[in-house]
Structures are given as C-alpha cells and as structure tokens.
Amino acid sequence: MEIQSDEINDKNFFDFKVKEALIIENLNEKISENLLFSLWNLAIQDNKYFLITSNKPISTYKFKLPDLKSRVSSCVSIGIKLPSDDLISVIIAKNFSDKQIIVKKKHIDYII
Structure with a gap:
C-alpha cells in the first residue's frame, strides 16, 4: 500500500x-x-x-x-544520491542494448 x-x-x-x-x-x-x-x-x-x-x-x-x-x-535511514554521469551512461547503453539497438559512445555522451 x-x-x-x-x-x-x-x-x-x-x-x-x-x-x-x-x-x-x-x-x-x-x-x-x-x-x-x-x-x-x-x-x-x-x-x-x-x-x-x-x-x-x-x-x-x-x-x-x-x-x-x-x-x-x-530506525535505519538511507540516503540515495544522484547518479554519476558514468552510471547514467551505462544504464542508457544497457537499455539500448536490451532493445538490440547499436549506439555509439559519442551519441550516449551527447544524451548525457
């Protein structure tokens, strides 16, 4: 809930x-x-x-x-920080890869 x-x-x-x-x-x-x-x-x-x-x-x-x-x-308190550019880059690359889309690193860098 x-x-x-x-x-x-x-x-x-x-x-x-x-x-x-x-x-x-x-x-x-x-x-x-x-x-x-x-x-x-x-x-x-x-x-x-x-x-x-x-x-x-x-x-x-x-x-x-x-x-x-x-x-x-x-209680246990946990903070979640913003992701680094490297992590975002890996996540974006993985999402494209999962959809079998080939994307160059320079394009991923542009997205970020």
Missing part, C-alpha cells in the same frame, strides 16, 4: 491492517504524529514492511510525540 504523507487519514490505518506493506511517500511535518506512530506500531506488531520516503533525513524532523521520536531514533 502506497500513500502520500499529506493524504494519510484514519481509514488508512484500517486499510493497512490487511496489507503486507506500507510506503509513506514524501514525508512532511504536517502529518498527524499520532497516526504515524500508530501505523508504525501496527507494522511492528504485525511484522509488516514499513517504508518512509522523504527529501530530508527523518531524524531532522521536529516531532513532538516522545514515542515517535524514539521510533525515529531507532
């Missing part, structure tokens, strides 16, 4: 009970802390997958709820 953080409501809590995983996209400070904490607890209790995406590390959010702060401090 995937949901934008600004669309989270009480109904999502009940929907999540029958799902295996929850992805909260684009976390922002407007989210209901009580509801976020409840969803997090449900994930732990029922051994479900729980993923939060955000433009900044979750540890930088100023949550007021002490239990939610504790959950945040114990």
